[in-house]
Amino acid sequence: MENSNKVPQLSRNDMLSHLPAEILLVILSLLPRSDAAVMRCLSRTWRKLYDSVFLSFFCDEFDRLGKKEYMRHVKTTLRRRKEKGLESFQVIWLHKKSDAWLHYAVHNDAKSIHVIYLRDAWEQHILPDRLLYSGSLEELAIYSYSRKPELAVCDMHLRSLRRLIILSLTIDGDFSYLVSRRCPVLKELYFVSCKLEFKELASKSLRNLTIERCCVGTEYTEGSVTINTPNLQHLHYNAVWPDYLRKKQDRLEYVYDIWTKLDVEIPELKTLTLGGLWLTGTIHAVDYFLQKTGSLEHLTFLCNSRAIVSEDISFPCPEDLYSSDLKIKG
Template sequence: MGRYNLRKRRKTTHDNLVDRISYLPHEILVTILSLLPLKEAASTSILSRQWQYLWTSTMNLNFDDEDTLCRTARPPGGQAQELANLRYVNWVNSVVEQHRGPKVEQFRVSFHLDKRSSSSIDKWIRFAMKKGVQMLDIDFLEYGFHQSYTLFPHQVFGFKQRSAFEVPNLDPCMYTGFKSLKDLCFKNVDVAEEVLQYFLSNCPVLERLSVYNSRYVSRLRVVGTSIALKYLEIRECFMMESIEIRDANLVSFTYAGHTIINLLIRNVPRLVDVSICESNNLFFEVVFTQLSYCLSQLETLKLTYNVLFRCDRIFPTMPNLRHLGLIFEGDDAFALVNLTYFLQACPYLHKLVLQMYYKGPLKSFARAPKFSHNFLKVVEMVGYVGRTSDFALVRYLTKTAVNLEKIVVNPVQTRLLQSLNYRIMKDQILKWQETVRDRARKYFKRRVPKGIEFVCL
């Protein structure tokens, strides 16, 4: 009897070691590998003969080599940077040439590349088109490098260009390789207006378009219900002059820049989420005028608040607004006064996110008018550093929001996360942030009224 149980246990153990995963259908194995980072998926080729080429059918090609970027974090032009660029281009070329799958859902390149790699970049874009890519993300100048930008390869659409720095002209020939494209993102790429308009007009399921730091774009039109776009994000396009959104299906719109643009928004009934970040003393007057046709329907609004105080400023009422985000100077003497005006203009506001930055010392805040807000439940303070002005802001919010339920403190400086210094000095910055968290916990434990939940991220 004992020998029988021993043989049974050995048989059970042997059964548990059977490779059941390899017997799954090919499509399921490819789906599993597509969930892994690209290099990890490629490493499965050593498992067995069956797995040797399985990874070459992965549907997610994310060529994000952050480790190499951190190791070569220096001004471009050095030998280390040149070698890193060559290794990156060879890596992408190798994967593209080996790929056997019928389609690609995501294609993302993120590395410092310039026009010397244009022939390879052209090949990558053609590959993505051929594979019916759904998400295309191109970033050629990450982590703060400043060198000549790469022009998006317009030739794949049949566009003609007369010189290296001239905006291409539209050719009658149209390419249909992006019919499956849903999400398109250009970062630090010189992409012409005609190219963007081509994508909008010829990609029937394109729902999301993001353009960061492109020098050629000065105008953009999202006009007509035939355009499927729902999410539009334009950031740091310094030549941008005007954006027209009319009779469109847009749900969310974000614009961030250093100049005021001519923004025309008309008949966009689904638009409920808007973010406008500009650096100009006329910001409020211009933006509230430009948004006048949609303010009453907005549910989420994010604005830069870094303008001079005006006691006669009139804030339009936003009855449907539930989420308000403000990027503002934490040591502005009139911060509480203007914050009160915002709260009065949003009577049913549920969540307030304050993203703070600092320029200098603050002696005291100007006294804000007395006011009680009955619907504000959650306040989040991003960029909190524990200055005297931060404590005063907390006291103001706990008194004004009479039904406040939660305060969230996040010491992370958003601008710092996007800089090269964060990656170089990451350990020191994380240590400083933990010190800020400890100070915040001690302060809030003593000062925040009972019944208000405190969360420190």
């Protein structure tokens, strides 16, 4: 009778090795770590993927593992993507030595880099200079899971960057200026759950702008933001209340103050999605956005139970916007 506790052996022709690295990463993210460790015994590809994720990212074993060994694991798992060199790179930021991984990714002309901060102690998140001057980087995502620390960037020049994603960070005027002036081919910009403390966002190359669950301004500054994007085609703007506004009357005054100071340049806009404070208390803000768009095709409202939007509200719509293109999502 065979021993039921026998450890599974590594197979030379395992089926897991035939799966793309992207699929293996999804499976790895869904499994408990103990089960993932057992799977490590069944597949050479899985073993290398498991080691590259857990040993390099989640544990402080940079010195022991070394760059060359780490890159050998990553390149093996990404072999089936049929792309030359290192194309995609993700760093879980737990310690200062994470800089070395970013430097190596930039040195190998990575086109997509995702940086995830997990440390709560830092008041600022500082990206390495070498990353901010990459000539090959096309997509950059920066995530934070602490209390919206400030993203500190003194200068940058990302001449190939087309997609920028920022989650749970505080963005000041210096950073927005650099994005506008030093990212000449930027097409897509996403702010999610951020504090936006800049006054102006200007870009001639931008086509898609998403501002989702973001707070605009501070208690000591004006809440209005100038959006100067003459070639923008898609705008998703779901603004939330600042934390310091507690009373209903203060919120209504805040909305009125913002929409009267709005300065938006979006003549080529095709798709508009509005939500949050833009739909509370007054419809004038919606009217303003519609007046600024000359060729709008789709309009969507994101509503909750407290938003003051009803069927009897009327406002002037562009002639080419049909009633079927107006959606209200609750």
